[in-house]
Amino acid sequence: MEILSSPFGQFQLSRFPKRKREQLRAWDAADEYILQQIDEESLLRPTPGKTLILNDQFGALAVSMHQFQPEVISDSWLAHAGIQANLADNQLPQEQVPLHSSLDYPAEKFDLVLLKVPKSLAMLEDQLIRLRPLLHTNSRVIAGGMAKAIHTSTLKLFEKYLGPTTTSLARKKARLIFPQIGEGLAPIDSPYPSRYMLEGTRYQIINHAGVFSRDSLDIGSRFFLRHLPSSDQYKNIIDLGCGNGVIGLMAAQNNPGAHIDFVDESFMAVASAKENFEAAFGAERSATFTATDCLSGLAKNRYDLVLNNPPFHQQNAVGDFIALQMFRESHQALRKDGELWVIGNRHLGYHLRLKKLFGNCDTVASNKKFIILKARKQ
Structure with a gap:
């Protein structure tokens, strides 16, 4: 179990399921970059607003931001279990972080959306399509991933479904994506399943x-x-x-x-x-x-x-x-x-x-x- 130091506190985080002699951390540089960006822009001050997190692997984002009661969407049962286990390990109430599956999106609008870029472009496309009706003109969306996994095709999907998109400079080989939310993001037909x-x-x-x-x-x-x-x-x-x-x-x-x-x-x-x-x-x-x-x-x-x-x-x-x-x-x-x-x-x-x-x-x-x-x- 290692300690994640974030602008929102220090938290013990483990991968799930826990294994002896685990060599991998429960977070990456993109998680750290997203948390730093939120703090630098004061996005949760003075009023936090409603926050949605997609694809948090083991709770680096959800646990760090538990006090703001973010909702979490993931396709991974392991991610759900890992988030709950890490909340428990930090003596934090699990009910502060509602969990949703990838087929069970909430219906309300969100002010801040944090998205870890998935490996699959199809999965990303599906998530952006499902996300569209949950955004308003002033919603802030920050996506993050390791730079090697963010391609031109990745950015084109953000532009297609959310609006004009820019990226950050790389930090520790991680990069952030900033889509500017377009007007009137009405639901559209999805090619999935x-x-x-x-x-x-x-x-x-x-x-x-x-x-x-x-x-x-x-x-x-x-x-x-x-x-x-x-x-x-x-x-x-x-x-x-x-x-x-x-x-x-x-x-x-x-x-x-x-x-x-x-x-x-x-x-x-x-x-x-x-x-x-x-x-x-x-x-x-x-x-x-x-x-x-x-x-x-x-x-x-x-x-x-x-x-x-x-x-x-x-x-x-x-x-x-x-x-x-x-x-x-x-x-x-x-x-x-x-x-x-x-x-x-x-x-x-x-x-x-x-x-x-x-x-x-x-x-x-x-x-x-x-x-x-x-x-x-x-």
Whole structure:
């Protein structure tokens, strides 16, 4: 746990979930820059007005500004949990910071909006479209991110949806974006969610803006779908890191007697999976849809099959730690003789991790790029 020193006080902040020997901070230079800019412009004095924060990762902005009761929007269940945990660690009341998902925007107007620029341009576009009707002519919007992640295409979106846009000088490799709010920002039609037909099926796949591989089936999932198992022994199946739910949807088709649990830390992913499953099966099949951290909150020693295409990153941190957490928690969730099926790039060496954890690991299929592995709980 490290100390963030901001113009609004000093706060203990941790990444979430907390890990031993954590090497990464719970904030970046863009968070610091935004907080400094607010103070330099005296934007919260003498009267703070209503404040909205988008994409705060672990609470650097929300915790620092808790006294002004900002509302927070994020697509990340982990961000919500991290903000609440950091408020608690600083003995601050959680009710001072109302949290919203990326599909549950408040309806009122805001005087100050702080936005951490997301990695996905589609996500940014969706957020700016949803933000438009929440602004008035005198609303102040400050967006921030690391300079390497702010491109001409980023600025064009701000100009298209909010108004003329300028940027700050870089500080500690971070940069701020200042859109000037145009007159009469009425709601406009959004291109999201997007849709495509799942090849070889009758299913139309719905994808909210924050979902990976939004416009077509990615090549890893395409390979995985060709080798999904089918057996009467699979009564309870988890699509872990479900994204739009294509893997779980086809697992449901292959295993008509199974109940599917769709799990992801993205609210938009879980919503997409739910819409896709219900569109495919209607009231004929039931399933469970959960936004959480890996398998947190799901039953242990219950499931027959976990299907998993692990991500390479959590928030902006890249590494295999999230995959390893998924493997460990899958082992806990599976009943005896239950199976974990994993697809990954060949070079990642997942087979070594799975063999160490499960005591076994078999190759189901492979090609030049991907390998599908199966581990059985003994």
